[in-house]
Amino acid sequence: MIESNYLLTDEQMMQFITKGYLVLRNELPNQLHQSIMNQINHVMHNEGNPGNNILPRVPDIQQLFDTPTVKGALSSVLGPDYYMHPHRHCHYNQPGNETPGGGQWHKDGYWSSMRSHRPWWAMIFYYTHDITEDLGPTAIMPGTQYYEKFIDEQGETLLPTGKAGTMVLVHFDLWHRASLNVSPLDRYMLKFQFLRLRAPEIPTWNHQSKEMIVPEGTPATHLNLWQDVWDWLRGERLIKQDNNSTSEKRLLSLQINLESEDPTVRGRSADELGQLGAAASSCAPSLGNLLNDPVETTALNAAYALGHLETQGINTLISHLTEGSTLIAERAAYGLQAAGDEAIPELLRVMKHADEKRRALAAFVLGMIGSSAGEVTSTLISSLQDESEWVRRNAVEALGMIKNADESIVLALAKVLKDSLRSETNDASDSNNQTAKTSYVVSQRYITNKIGYTAALSLLRTGHVGDVREAVSSLAEALHSQDRYVRAYAAEALTHLRTAEAVDILIRYYRSSRWCPDTSKTSTF
Template structure:
């Protein structure tokens, strides 16, 4: 049992929500870090980068992730049942690296069909040695985890440093890059990814105050967005503004500020209108126009503000998700997520839209809301037959995110997984493939079976619900998928289920797939 003193505080959680990172310090013997670094050095220089196999190649690394400090931080952000993703990598920054500016600013490729502002995923950067700015630590840009566009010179560059064992916990979507290593030493950074298995039902950190207190030095202001994440992590619906009525003159002034030339003024006005709530509903049309604002930070504030304006705000977001450009529709989706269960009836109607993008976004939002009430489950299961693979994949993921998933959800996911595996076989001709699969938008070449991958993950999240016999049978087949991540999720899900059949399947599987960390091209036997 983890001692609660290692869980994060409200202040640390708010830093993670607003700035997207926390620096952790593992209190482990220096000799352990030195040993790990020497083992990595040997592997990298004699065998090459082992990629996903860095952990079995250097098993001592696991000790670092089993410490109370790390387990407490990950449990606080991702819930106590978080999962270490099978993808991990050793980033080697060589001495005298002369790449201009270091690496390129980027977000890691995401594993879902759309990035989530809510922390379903996180990463940890671990340094095996004392890390100084000269050694080229991974640079991060605080507060940028919610932005699709790179801020460039408008953002702050931070180089987290510290003693051996320093770990930087970051929101999965935080912009980052390698910085220049101008020292004469090798710099090793291990990147591990983690994911949440269930939506929060209660605060999983040392939670003391319901009030959201924004830390100093926050690079931008997104009060409604942050409130959405804060309340979601607390297992509460997003707080609706109630209390003393606002002055009508103030609402009118804010509406005028939405048209200001200064983007920061427009953004602050949108944020304040969202905090006012339904009493500012008359500003919904003006906020709707701001979803197309050229400044992303302003557009995000407008989207989340609309989610707080009640029926008129939801109607405007639905209008934009169905009629706006693709960019506007995506921004509207985030606002509808913030609107919560009140948006569900309209989202169910959008699921029948003629455009696959709009259907897919509606399905995504239903998963983010997480409610299984009313027609949500039947509608999502029906979407598993959609002609668009994009829609089907979103439906698979959303079913895995619902609270209180039942037998019908598990059975449906098991069938999806079996069908997805069938399309991997050499016998499946090109004509057998759905037409939408050929034109499916994809920038995720590391996942070769996207629907199967997502189905295996959703079964990991829901597998213990109801009768799991169908799930076990489909997962046994998935152990032999051509997609390495489908195989990894299948093994983890069977381990999680631990039925007699699941254990028997795993024993037979591990007998032939067990990794020997001592065997390499450099070893004698």
């Protein structure tokens, strides 16, 4: 149990929500950081970058993530049962790095079929040594975690610095890059990824105030988006305000401003209309038009505003989800996520849409809402037979996010996982060529069995429900998947289940897969 004084405060949580990062100061002695750096230096120069094996190669690194400071921060953002993802990497920035600017601005490759604004994922950047701007720390652009497009010079570049042991906790989708190392020293940064195993039911930080207080210096204003994340993390829905007193004159003014040539004016007006809730429902068509706004920040505000306009907002979002371009449909999906349970009946209808993109987005939203109300579970299970891999994968992930999962979900996921493992025996190149027309399928090449990967993750989240024998059976087979991440998830899921059979399977598996961190190409015994 983490002591409460190590959990984040409301102010820190709001900084993470609005700016996408927090700098953590680790309490471990400098001698440990120096030892870790020396070990990494030896490995990098004598054996090369160990990639995902950096932790077993330098086991002392685990001490960093076992400190109350780090566990408290991750528990606050991702819940107390968060999971360290098997992908981790040592970023080595050599002196005199000649790459212009030190690297390109980017988001990390994501592990789901669509990026989530809500923090299901996070990353930590750890520096083994004192980090100054001269050493080329990883640059971040605060507040950009919700943007698909890079905002370039419109954003602020921040170079987090500090003493050895400095850690930067970032929203998984924050734009970042390596900066130029102009020092004579090597710069090492360890990147570790973490994921949430279940949707929040209560706040898991030192929560004091229900009111969302936006910190100063936020790079943009997304009140409805931030409110959605804040309330979701608190395990609560937005409390609808009685705004019947809003004057017709004010509504008309805001609606006119939605057509302003200034995107900032358009965006702020959309945000304010969302704060008014159903009282602004007459503005839904105008907000719907902004889903195609060339300025992404404005379009996001319109999407989340519509999500707060109840029936009129939901109908407008559904219309754009089913009839708009792919970009517009994706933006509408985020707005429907904010609408919550009230959007479920319409989303279930979209699950029968002729276009795979619309069905896939509807499944994504149902997972983000996380409710098992009505026919959600049965519809998602039926979608596991969909002809589209994108739809099937979104349904698999959505089933793992259902808050009140039942045994039918576990059985369905176990079958999907086994079926995906059998498909690995087929000629992978032929399989990929058959579906290459779908851009979704040919992306994320680091996941070779996308359905199996997602099914194993969903079983990690839900496999404990009901009779776990089928889950254990499928996970045992998955330990021998051709996909390294399927194997990793399967091992972790079996560890979580801890039945006698699961433990026996793991013991036999680990006997043949144990990594010796002291063995290298120079070892003789």
